[in-house]
Amino acid sequence: MSEKTDIGRELDGVLQKPKRQLAMVFDLNKCLGCHTCSISCKRQWTREEGMDNMWWAVVNTMPGKGTPKNWEGMGGGWDEKGEPRPSKIPTRDEFGDAWKFNKEEVFHGGKGKTVYLKPVNTKGEDPDWGPNWDEDEGGGEYPNSHFFYLPRICNHCTHPACLEACPRGAIYKRDEDGVVLINDKQCKGFRFCMEACPYKRIYYNHVRDVTQKCIFCFPRVEKGVAPACARQCPGRLRFVGYLDDENGPIHKLVHKFKVALPLHQEYGTQPNVYYVPPLSPPAVDMHGKVDPSKPRIPTEYLEGLFGPRVKDVLAVLEAEKEKKAKGLPSELMDTLIVYKWPENIFPDFVQDPANL
Amino acid sequence: MLVKRMDVGGDALGDPAASVWGTAKGETVALMQAPAAMQPTKYITTKWQDKPYGQTKSLTVKALRNADEIAFRLEWQDPTKNEQRIENTDFPDAAAMLFPLSEDAPLFMGMEGAPVNLWYWRADHPSRARSDMATGIGTSRVMDDTSITAKAVHANGRWTVVMRRALRVEKEAASAIQIVPGQTLRTTFAVWEGSNLERAGIKAFSPAWLELQIEA
Ligand code: SF4
Ligand code: SF4
Numbered sequence: 210m211s212e213k214t215d216i217g218r219e220l221d222g223v224l225q226k227p228k229r230q231l232a233m234v235f236d237l238n239k240c241l242g243c244h245t246c247s248i249s250c251k252r253q254w255t256r257e258e259g260m261d262n263m264w265w266a267v268v269n270t271m272p273g274k275g276t277p278k279n280w281e282g283m284g285g286g287w288d289e290k291g292e293p294r295p296s297k298i299p300t301r302d303e304f305g306d307a308w309k310f311n312k313e314e315v316f317h318g319g320k321g322k323t324v325y326l327k328p329v330n331t332k333g334e335d336p337d338w339g340p341n342w343d344e345d346e347g348g349g350e351y352p353n354s355h356f357f358y359l360p361r362i363c364n365h366c367t368h369p370a371c372l373e374a375c376p377r378g379a380i381y382k383r384d385e386d387g388v389v390l391i392n393d394k395q396c397k398g399f400r401f402c403m404e405a406c407p408y409k410r411i412y413y414n415h416v417r418d419v420t421q422k423c424i425f426c427f428p429r430v431e432k433g434v435a436p437a438c439a440r441q442c443p444g445r446l447r448f449v450g451y452l453d454d455e456n457g458p459i460h461k462l463v464h465k466f467k468v469a470l471p472l473h474q475e476y477g478t479q480p481n482v483y484y485v486p487p488l489s490p491p492a493v494d495m496h497g498k499v500d501p502s503k504p505r506i507p508t509e510y511l512e513g514l515f516g517p518r519v520k521d522v523l524a525v526l527e528a529e530k531e532k533k534a535k536g537l538p539s540e541l542m543d544t545l546i547v548y549k550w551p552e553n554i555f556p557d558f559v560q561d562p563a564n565l
Numbered sequence: 566m567l568v569k570r571m572d573v574g575g576d577a578l579g580d581p582a583a584s585v586w587g588t589a590k591g592e593t594v595a596l597m598q599a600p601a602a603m604q605p606t607k608y609i610t611t612k613w614q615d616k617p618y619g620q621t622k623s624l625t626v627k628a629l630r631n632a633d634e635i636a637f638r639l640e641w642q643d644p645t646k647n648e649q650r651i652e653n654t655d656f657p658d659a660a661a662m663l664f665p666l667s668e669d670a671p672l673f674m675g676m677e678g679a680p681v682n683l684w685y686w687r688a689d690h691p692s693r694a695r696s697d698m699a700t701g702i703g704t705s706r707v708m709d710d711t712s713i714t715a716k717a718v719h720a721n722g723r724w725t726v727v728m729r730r731a732l733r734v735e736k737e738a739a740s741a742i743q744i745v746p747g748q749t750l751r752t753t754f755a756v757w758e759g760s761n762l763e764r765a766g767i768k769a770f771s772p773a774w775l776e777l778q779i780e781a
Binding site: 295 | 612651
């Protein structure tokens, strides 16, 4: 992938290219699956009416069905020829919906000892899916069962299927930083964007009849404050910065060391969220014998998510880790370790929100 | 079509079941599928080009005025009543009328410099219609300051919807049609079938203008 293709694209013969592109890199080797990111986003942005079912930032256990359920099989984005791939609108149940609990009955109805808290979905039914329903289940058979966490937000794509599907021109990509936003005054709730986004990172607000999604915390970013998910992350794995900033960690991880890969690049939207793929311990047999040639997370599985370069990336990571273990210098490892927080992880966004 | 003046109260005009509608002569307007090739985005064209939509074949329209109001009564066949918006895939049934605000406004949503005014009724808000202005496909903006009241009945597999408004409007005057007794004006129609996830340009529309003579 050349640098050119991830910051510009042709549309109707015109090169579309924001002046700069904000991006994130998630180092999956550091994610704890604590959901602090999802919660801080939720508290910050999705507390209004009609937003109770929205999780602009989610963390999925992989292998797993994800949010919405089975989103990877829903289509959307672009095919190899650059034509739109038809898709569907994910349902509330597939997202997981917002549950209601019988709190009144349990806490105030005098039945606290006999009735337990029980969730129902909007339809009044027992929920059978949620944003983290298959959390920590993972894949593989004992003794080689495995899983890792995959945080997901809107990728603020360079070739955003959502934007290009909207008949209202309600979605736009900001020139100054490439952030993809929905103008809710223009949006009429037609939901073509929800269909066309192959990552299914757009929600429908039933109260306001508009769609809403991750805004890359643009009001924070404009004040030099990192997005809430990144600032709050205790694993310190969410790097934030501009792709063209050669001294920043984003450029280093994506372009210099080439260890950060987009998720499902084949969907053709040119995501601006990148992932450092997870390493795994070697496989073992029933007797506990280790086979160092086989990683516990099958490499083919990771290739299915992050493309054919996974093998090379894992090899680079292993080699650099080795170096570091031997006391040799490794700029790549130093970048991933983040010695100085926050300046090493989002150098342009180190303002403390508490001081604003 | 003649829009007769009947000196009855606004409530009678606004009621699809009122006997006064028996005196109005209706017109049947043929509808056709809005072409997939004319959809404003490639995604929509690709998704819908081989799918059936806009299958509502016709709509019957009647119109009446009294001293200061006008009412349009639209009736069309729709065996499935879709009025809720709970699931992400719920799209309520809808209908719209389009009035050119200038001589040369194209029937397909107007154009730059030649706007159209849309009266848009949707089954999830059965008792009002929205007033929008558009200057081309994909440009409609909600004006909504002109109060168009509505009343809708779904019975025997048909929707009957009356949209009613003052002849002249003050607020948003520049973006809404002014109706002058004695005048002739044009209109056209669209119908969306909610059960088929129809919305935006995925609809049935009338490819010709209907002339209305407003009785003086
Ligand atoms: S991830 Fe989806 S919603 Fe976000 S910019 Fe890309 S296509 Fe649009
Ligand atoms: S806050 Fe950080 S460590 Fe916790 S789940 Fe989110 S990305 Fe992973």
